[in-house]
Each structure stands twice: as C-alpha cells, then as structure tokens.
Amino acid sequence: MSKRKEENPSPDAATVEVDLYSGRPNPAWSLTPEEVARLVERVDGLAPADEVEPPSRLGFRGLRFRLYAGGREIASAESFDGHLRFQDSAGPRHLADPGREVERWLLATGQGKIESQVYETLKHEAESYWTRKKGP
C-alpha cells in the first residue's frame, strides 16, 4: 500500500447513530458497503459552510456517522439542521447540507436494520422536528 493510500484509506464500513435519547443508548446501525460508498460520494459533494454548533435539546437532535477502514475509525460526522460537522485526519470541516438531504438519507438507511417500532419512533420524531424547523 502506498504511503498516500495509508494516509487516506477508503472507508469500508460505517455506523450511523440517531442522536435522540438522553438516558438510553441511541439507536444505531451499520451501513452496507454500497451505502458506505454512496455516503462518501454525498459528503464529497457538499460545499463548505460556516461553523454551527449542534443542538443540545431534548428529543431528536440529528444523526452521527463514523467511517472505518480496516477496522479503524478514520472519520466521524454530525449531521444536523442542514449542516454536517465532519472530522477526519485532515481536521474538522463544516459542510452545508441543503434540504437536509444527507440527514434524510442517513435516516432512511435505518429502515429494516433496527426494530420497526424504534425506527417508526425516530422517523416520527425526526420528521416532526424537520416540519417544525421548516419555517416560512
């Protein structure tokens, strides 16, 4: 493996977590290899954005994901309110996610991977929140 490839390995696995609960562990699942590739494409297509702090309210707050290569975590991100706060070996960067496209796509990958009752709850909470934040 070249040094460049060692420094920037391609992710081969990813986990997604919905930042929803306060006491219980958040619902989480793994992405398929195809979904990992699609996620990387989506993130690569996002434009830079101003830094925004993630929400700290009770209830639905957004989603997080972690990318792995060879069993080692190589990047992580928080997706919330139309923003992506991404961190890898190059450091942190803030990206714009207009229309919450990445956030919505991440949520959809959970269907069938976690208990249906839990998925329906988090889908309801996310959609209710997105509707409330839509604004005029």
Next chain:
Amino acid sequence: MLQVELDIFSGRPNPSWILSGKEEKELLDRVTAEPRVMLPTAATNGRLGYRGYVVSAVSESVDKKLPSRFRIGGQPGSESDLNLWLLDTSEKLDTEVDDYLREVAAGMIRKDGLATPAHGDTLPDKGALVGCASNYLTSSTDFSFWNGASYVYYNNCYNYASNYRSNTFAQPGRQGGSTLPFPPTCANAGAGVRLDGWTDACQASNNLTICLVIWPGNDFHFYRMCINGRWCHKPGSTPAKNTDDSGNLITNPQTANRGPYTTFCEYFYGGGGSVLVS
C-alpha cells in the same frame, strides 16, 4: 408560526394546517390566559376518533415561554369553546379537513364539553421537593468536567445527575445488578434508581437532589439541583447545561420545557456528593 395537527385518524397521517397571524395571536392569548389547557403531547386517552390537537411551533418567532409542542383538548371535560374555535381555523384551501371531518370532530368536542373530567384540574402530587439540611451543589455555569471531548459523548443524563463520570452511559439499576426494562417508566426506572442507592428522603450529608422524568414509551431523563436555585442537566451525549428546551434557565424542572419528556416522576436524594452508577 404555529402548526395545528388534528389528532383524529388511526391509520392515515393526521391532517394539519398553519394558523394565520391573527389566529396565532388569538390562540396564544387564550392559552396564556388559561395555561392548564396546554397538555403534554402524550396526554391522550387513545380512543378512536377525535383526540384533540397537537400544536407545534414551526418557526423561532413563537413566544419562547410556551412549550414548543403541546396538546389541546381530546379529554372528557375539555372546554368546547376553544376546541371548536381551533376546528374552525382548519377551514382553509390547503387542508384535508373537510366538512364531514369537521362535523365528526365537532360532535366529539361537544360531547367532551358535557362530560365530567377524568382527572382533576391539578397535577397529582408527585412527592414534594424536600430541602435537605446538607447539600452538595455544583456550579450552574461551569460544566467543564462534563463537556470535554474525552467525556461528553460517554456520559449521559444519569451520569450527570449522579455526579459520577463512569464513561459508561449509565443506566438506572445497572450498578445494583439489574437491567432497566423497556420502555422505561416512572416505576421501573425509579426502582433502578433506588437499587443504585438513591432514596426518597434526604441522606445524612452532602445530598444530591435529582428528579426523574420520562418520555412516554421511549426514554428517561434526569435533572440535578445545582447552585443558586438552578437545575442543570445533560441531554444524552450532548453538553451539560442549565437551560431548558426554550432556552430558559431552569428554576423548577416540573414546569420547565422538557421536550418530549412530559411525565414528571419524582425526586430522589443521594448522599456523599456523588452516587456510584454504571
């Protein structure tokens, strides 16, 4: 901007609409004058048909002193006038609420208005807060112990409430050897808390005072009394703080905006300034 959802269907998504500026002002005036009509969103009797309305703030401009989401009506004994007026606001071109649906809802609203309330107007007594003689009160502004990058993600509301940074996303009862059932309730989460050593009365010294609240069907959360008459908390893996979901400093967790954690359970007391949890 306020959205009103008519909670009436069982299978289909409920219809909803946005209030005009004038309607929003009238609703806010009415609920401000009579705050008891605002119920937690989970306060439904689960009957078929009309179950009231869920009102949600869909923009930042709404009065922050009000909950961002609350229920109105749908209970026997609910006042007809407000509920019928809210039903009238659904007469807009872009809603799914047709005359038939309005007629069905109106019928149930009038019936509720004539019925005896299922519960009294006052909240049941949840166990009064006891002022302990010896308290351990941490800062209500400095949360650096909890919010550093190495710790914030691994410690939750129960860790914060217990003033014990286990990095295990602590669960009630786990230190005492039990697993919290799903869904968490006041009863089973309270049992776990007691198993961990918390009590219903003040302990000898350095009391932590906490309260347990529940998101019905989903989750638990805790608040802890901190210095200067404030209450503080840590929503999951997010930073510990001293404000509620309306951005207001918390002086009473029973009346604070707790988001979906609408069920207030009770207070607990732990001695020694920290309670071992895992």
